[in-house]
Amino acid sequence: MPSFSYTITAATGDPRFLRAGIIRTPHGDIETPTFVPVGTKAAMKALTVDMMRDLRAQAILANAYHLYIQPGHKLVEKAGGLSEFMAWHGPTFTDSGGFQVLSLGSGYKKVVSMVSDEAVIAEKSTRRAFVDDDGVNFKSHRDGTMHRFTPEVSMEIQHALGADICFAFDELTSLADTPDYHYEALERTHRWAVRSLRHFRKLQSQNPAKPYQALFGVMQGANIESLRRKTAKYLGGMEFDGFGIGGAIEKRLLGDIVRWTTEELPIDKPKHLLGISAPNDIFEGVEAGIDTFDCVAPTREARNGAIYTGDGRYNLKNICYREDFTPLEQGCQCLVCQTYTKAYVHHLFRSKEILAATLTSYHNEYFTLRLVDGIREAIKANTFEAYKKDFYKRFYRSSA
Ligand SMILES: [Zn+2]
Structure with a gap:
């Protein structure tokens, strides 16, 4: 009996499309x-x-x-x-x-x-x-x-x-x-x-x-x-x-x-x-x-200084962050944003400290993981359209 399965647990409309589910594997559930x-x-x-x-x-x-x-x-x-x-x-x-x-x-x-x-x-x-x-x-x-x-x-x-x-x-x-x-x-x-x-x-x-x-x-x-x-x-x-x-x-x-x-x-x-x-x-x-x-993008781009935020992306290597003592993303609950400032991580990039890659990669993975977690929870709560609309309004406000 294979210990692998997939079960649909929630769907908005036709379950071929917008759905939430569980993949069971021998090393745990997804x-x-x-x-x-x-x-x-x-x-x-x-x-x-x-x-x-x-x-x-x-x-x-x-x-x-x-x-x-x-x-x-x-x-x-x-x-x-x-x-x-x-x-x-x-x-x-x-x-x-x-x-x-x-x-x-x-x-x-x-x-x-x-x-x-x-x-x-x-x-x-x-x-x-x-x-x-x-x-x-x-x-x-x-x-x-x-x-x-x-x-x-x-x-x-x-x-x-x-x-x-x-x-x-x-x-x-x-x-x-x-x-x-x-x-x-x-x-x-x-x-x-x-x-x-x-x-x-x-x-x-x-x-x-x-x-x-x-x-x-x-x-x-x-x-x-x-x-x-x-x-x-x-x-x-x-x-x-x-x-x-x-x-x-x-x-x-x-x-x-x-x-x-x-x-x-x-x-x-x-x-x-x-x-x-x-x-x-x-x-x-x-x-x-x-x-x-x-x-690979969240970590690859992080190493180049690109930071993902709910309001879009910015490059932390930019000189305008030299004296910015706010978190990488305002309101982000990740460990990095709870601890470090833009000015500090900007300094790490400028001085070629490898810690810069760790801190920015951590934040970008957090951002991407939480984005999709949010989508999953919205599908379960039947609020996907509102979640998407709110996200686009902030993230793509300049380009949408
Ligand atoms: Zn963060």
Whole structure:
């Protein structure tokens, strides 16, 4: 009997869309909708797992590609799995490595944004990944050695890492690709989904003592409605435990794209939107039926000095905060805002103290986690529209 399940506990209208629920995993329950902070290499950048518990994060997502490169998935398995290795002891997710491996093809160190119109191929970068029908050959970002990922390899890595929720191996395409290429890639992703599921279940049956790991199918299809619906129907008919929506997404179409897929997917399985954390994207995702989100942005942007607040974002490195002795965000209940001032953290940035990254990351994760907690509570209380309206009025007042 798998110790993984998803139950809808509240919904506003059609429960395919705006809903609250509980995902049960062997490492604990996750109340949804929720935001899942990203600790790419089994570490939250600048934050300890004690801080993550303090922040009431419910799960952490790490990356299969990075852990395969270093320290190696077998070592993590020896440690007792990802959760034990990083001393987190709560639910964990791993993504398949498809995004990282394929984004190497467009030039490493260039973020292939899922939500922006940025050029996809980085300047002065060389192509490092090559796709064939069976898998992907790529050069390690670390030492340039050649590696090969296939659906089976990704499943073996994720099985060894032991996260509660894993993702099928998929081919990431970009908005720069032609419709013909998207079609071809989607067909390949479908074949990879079949292979991922088959191989993952085989590994599970060979290791029956290991806690149950859920496998989510991953949807691609860029911004093409027919492809998004087709892949949702196809993967929706398979025995996945849930679904991840990824790939090239034009930001203005995000809500539509999610809805095209959730309309076709089974209602009673959880849906995860990969790599998204901008507040309006979270609102639109939830309204279209998303249960969980992950993104590196709250910590990455924090390290650059960007502070999230209910009234929008600002950059703490700006000289105007040099003598500002108010909290990072007025009224914020987080430990950092209860303790430190803008002037102090501004000073930490100016003097290149690494504490700056810890304090700002802590606040941004707090902000993002509480935003989605608020959405969940509003769905339960049937006050989602009012919550959204209040949030937009303050956060987007200048741009809305
Ligand atoms: Zn705060």
